[in-house]
Amino acid sequence: MKRLLVINPNTSERVSALLQQHVQTAAGSHVVVQTVTARFGAPYIADEASYAVAAHAALDAWAAALACNESPPGSVLIGCFGDPGLMALRESSPVPVTGLAEAAFIEAARHGRYAVVTGGERWAPMIQRLAQALGQAQQLAGIHTVVPTGAQLAADPAAAHRLLARACRDAAHQLGVQAVILGGAGLAGMAAAIQADVPVPVIDSVVAGAHWALRSPPLPPQRTTPGFDIAWQGLSADMTRLGPAGG
Template sequence: MRQLLVINPNTSASVSALLQAHVQQAAGLHVNVRTVTARFGSPYIADEASYAVASHATLDAWACDLVTEARGPDAVLIGCFGDPGLMALRESSPVPVTGLAEAAFIEAARHGRYAIVTGGVRWGPMLQRLAQALGQAQQLAGIHTVAPTGAQLAADPGAARALLAQACRDASRQLGVDAVILGGAGLAGMAAAVQADVPIPVIDSVLAGAHWALRNAPLPPARERAGFDVTWQNLSSEMTSLGITPALRSG
């Protein structure tokens, strides 16, 4: 059975439960989805500082899972629309790695140019920078952030549906895009709820992440021992155990 590791880079257990439910449903019975929660950081990633800490927390969560689980995953999904730690984890992991944002970008780009709707105004420039880094700047027509954060939207689903549906319609009309991404782990399931009120495809970032991981997970798995190319000081024992010197790695 395939093993999919989902890492929630924030400390919210409720977000982890939401990710587990939606990703497992998308994956089906032939995939074992295992969701882990960051051991430190913020309950919601909303600015550059919490994003930076979440990148470390992502690596730490992956290292903990690799050290403690008898079998490593066949693919890793970073369960945050912003993908903290994506490049570092991809460099270190012998299995495919993606995040909610990258997977959603790829899916939305199949329709043409797209827009993003998400919660939290500070996410705008952060997501623009990520799109540039992932080669999606030309396909991304714009980012529409609503004032409530993803956590606040998830806390009031009824109000969130109306607000997000309007934001998606505004993005469609103002930007003339072919699809819109509804981004955020806490917004899992919202795309289906608002689709009837939006004239273009609405991409659920959590489902996009699950679909990417399932397409790219190798079967059967063939992996070398994963690890980092440096030694660590004063980090978790799990990360330290995976750190080796470049000389030892090459030899």
């Protein structure tokens, strides 16, 4: 049976539970989904500093998950719309790795140009930079952020649905896009809830991540065994173990 490892690079167990529920539903019963939570960092990633720490936390969570399992998963999904640590983890993993943003960009681009709606005002430049790095800058027409973070939106779903539906409609009308991505692990399931109120397809980044990680690996792995190419100092035992000669 295929196994998908989902890494929540923030410390919120509530977000991990949302990821587990929605990724497992999207993946289907023939896939074993294992969601792991960052052992350190922020409860919600909302600025450059927490994003930087989350990249380290994602690598650490991956190393810890490998230490607890006899074999590596079939693929890895970074459960954050922003994909912290994506390139580093892809370099270090023998199996395909993707993130919520990369997967959602690819799915949305199938419809044409697209916009992103997400929670947290500081996310816009970070998402724009990621889109540029992933070759999606031309397809991404714009980013609409709402003031509440994803964690705050998830805490009040009814209010979140109204706010997000309006933001998605505005993005579709103002930018003339063919799809809108609703980005964020904390917003899992909300795209379906607001789709009837938005005139273009609304892409759920969590569902897109599950489908892409399982069916369309973005790039072939660069190595045959998990590991890092340099020795660490002062990091976790699990990360050190994966360095040259165990660090």
